[in-house]
Amino acid sequence: MKIVEGVLCWENCIKLTDHSPHIYIRGKSIWLFIIPGGALVCLLALPLVALLWRAAEAGLMGQMLDPVALTALQLSLLTSTLATLAAALTGTPLAFALARWPFRGRPWVELLIDLPVVLPPAVAGLALLMAFGRRGVFGGALGAVGISLPFTMAAVVVAQTFVAAPLYVRAARIGFAGVDPQLEEAAYAEGANQWQLFRYVMLPVTGRAILSGLILCWTRALGEFGATILFAGNLEGRTQTMPLAIYLGLERNLGVALALSALLLVISMALLALLRRLENSASHS
Amino acid sequence: MKKSSVLSLCFVLLCLLLNACASPASVPTVSVSQTLTVFAAASLTEAFAEIGKGFEAAHPGLKVAFNFGGSQSLRTQLEQGAVADVFAPASEAELDKAVAAGLVNGGSVRPFAANHLVVILPKDNPAKVEKLEDLARPGLKLVLAAEAVPAGQYTRAALDKMEKQFGSGFKDKVLANLVSSEDNVKQVVVKVQLGEADAGLVYASDALAAPELRTIPIPAEYNVTVTYPIVVLAFAPHPDLAAEFVEYVLSAEGQAALMKWGFGK
Numbered sequence: 001m002k003i004v005e006g007v008l009c010w011e012n013c014i015k016l017t018d019h020s021p022h023i024y025i026r027g028k029s030i031w032l033f034i035i036p037g038g039a040l041v042c043l044l045a046l047p048l049v050a051l052l053w054r055a056a057e058a059g060l061m062g063q064m065l066d067p068v069a070l071t072a073l074q075l076s077l078l079t080s081t082l083a084t085l086a087a088a089l090t091g092t093p094l095a096f097a098l099a100r101w102p103f104r105g106r107p108w109v110e111l112l113i114d115l116p117v118v119l120p121p122a123v124a125g126l127a128l129l130m131a132f133g134r135r136g137v138f139g140g141a142l143g144a145v146g147i148s149l150p151f152t153m154a155a156v157v158v159a160q161t162f163v164a165a166p167l168y169v170r171a172a173r174i175g176f177a178g179v180d181p182q183l184e185e186a187a188y189a190e191g192a193n194q195w196q197l198f199r200y201v202m203l204p205v206t207g208r209a210i211l212s213g214l215i216l217c218w219t220r221a222l223g224e225f226g227a228t229i230l231f232a233g234n235l236e237g238r239t240q241t242m243p244l245a246i247y248l249g250l251e252r253n254l255g256v257a258l259a260l261s262a263l264l265l266v267i268s269m270a271l272l273a274l275l276r277r278l279e280n281s282a283s284h285s
Numbered sequence: 286m287k288k289s290s291v292l293s294l295c296f297v298l299l300c301l302l303l304n305a306c307a308s309p310a311s312v313p314t315v316s317v318s319q320t321l322t323v324f325a326a327a328s329l330t331e332a333f334a335e336i337g338k339g340f341e342a343a344h345p346g347l348k349v350a351f352n353f354g355g356s357q358s359l360r361t362q363l364e365q366g367a368v369a370d371v372f373a374p375a376s377e378a379e380l381d382k383a384v385a386a387g388l389v390n391g392g393s394v395r396p397f398a399a400n401h402l403v404v405i406l407p408k409d410n411p412a413k414v415e416k417l418e419d420l421a422r423p424g425l426k427l428v429l430a431a432e433a434v435p436a437g438q439y440t441r442a443a444l445d446k447m448e449k450q451f452g453s454g455f456k457d458k459v460l461a462n463l464v465s466s467e468d469n470v471k472q473v474v475v476k477v478q479l480g481e482a483d484a485g486l487v488y489a490s491d492a493l494a495a496p497e498l499r500t501i502p503i504p505a506e507y508n509v510t511v512t513y514p515i516v517v518l519a520f521a522p523h524p525d526l527a528a529e530f531v532e533y534v535l536s537a538e539g540q541a542a543l544m545k546w547g548f549g550k
Contacts, residue, residue: 129479129481133479134411151464151465151481233464233466234466235463238464247468254361
């Protein structure tokens with residue numbers, strides 16, 4: 001039984017190569033693929049290698065112990081985890097509904113989910129300010145109940161959730177949509193209600209899709225910059241996450257910026273590697 | 286044969302593409318149009334935009350391209366290999382760093398404008414800030430330029446002076462109200478314009494460029510005098526034009542534009 005149908009495009013690509021028994025390489029025309037493809041690989045890889053190289057030269061560990069770096073790291077881990085939690089709590093029911101219920105307006109909700117993935121983060125930040133800023137459209141209502149979002153840690157979490165949660169919803173929706181309808185029918189025949197179907201059938205079966213969605217979401221939240229600097233501002237210990245510390249650290253202390261960048265790179269690579277493992281094992285089960 | 290000709294065509298196209306992307310204005314110019322690149326402090330945005338137009342009018346075919354930003358940010362870009370003709374930071378310290386990095390040939394530094402700090406408030410003044418002492422009132426949302434930016438350093442120097450007048454702990458109380466350290470002084474203006482911040486400290490010229498904001502002057506005894514230096518960079522692609530631009534900034538016309546936008550001499 002196939003449970004997960006391609007959470008990401010490249011997973012399908014891997015499956016293709018896994019299943020193709022013979023590989024034919026013939027003729028000089030292969031260079032038509034190797035040279036442009038190799039050029040792109042170089043463009044993607046060389047800057048990262050150079051970054052790690054320079055970070056190592058600058059004395060990575062020593063720079064990491066810089067108080068600015070440590071504070072930013074702590075804040076980033078906390079806010080991105082909270083954003084991922086928020087994405088899980090709100091995104092899971094939404095993904096379930098999108099995957100299983102053919103309701104009116106679903107295409108619009110789907111469009112809304114896809115939008116933040118392609119929207120420039122600065123636009124996201126400005127939009128958040130226009131909505132929830134003190135002078136924003138809903139800022140007055142928030143202020144009336146004593147909530148002022150801009151320049152707070154909550155604003156960082158909101159910005160990260162805005163940008164990252166859609167990635168989770170996309171992944172989870174594909175997971176839920178891939179569940180065998182017979183399972184669902186069997187559950188209903190046994191008298192399960194919507195919650196029981198979700199809790200005892202869907203959730204265990206789509207666990208991997210959900211987990212990989214959460215990892216993607218967390219990685220994206222960790223890297224959020226543009227929406228944060230506009231909506232939450234930049235203050236050490238309150239709203240200065242790692243990407244902000246990297247950007248402003250560039251001018252004060254390049255070493256700290258390099259160390260933080262290298263750390264962010266390594267974390268992202270580890271998470272993506274974990275993601276691939278999850279998806280590969282999912283596709284083989 | 287056919288394949289290899291396709292290949293070589295691809296290669297030639299790739300070379301052309303790379304060449305076109307990698308060499309901006311320094312290609313031996315067939316056309317008359319030239320671009321003079323000026324890296325200038327964010328606070329100079331309005332004045333230099335006007336000066337640039339005047340200089341372009343006097344030099345047909347010439348385009349003056351500006352990169353406005355935090356002086357420290359511009360200096361970092363230059364250190365990392367950005368190509369420009371003229372550098373006009375908001376502090377002599379940033380210029381000294383540029384000289385130390387070998388970006389400037391010594392002996393050609395010319396101060397051309399002066400500025401000072403003011404407090405800016407949103408028009409409706411939500412926090413009811415009336416005097417400098419109010420900046421220390423708890424709960425106020427204050428936005429300043431980051432410490433790495435010249436404006437941020439001047440601000441902290443001014444707060445030190447105010448502390449002597451308003452009592453010890455004044456600076457700490459003001460800084461406790463800080464909600465965001467911005468990357469350049471114009472971002473401070475934006476945060477106050479949006480009404481997100483209750484107050485900010487910026488240059489008098491920035492306040493003049495944003496007439497919808499309320500301002501509170503800072504008396505000279507607590508204020509700082511900011512001097513803007515201007516230099517031709519050592520690796521300027523157009524050193525002669527760059528020198529002419531510096532002369533133009535120092536000329537009566539250039540000075541008039543600076544005066545109009547709130548700068549002193």
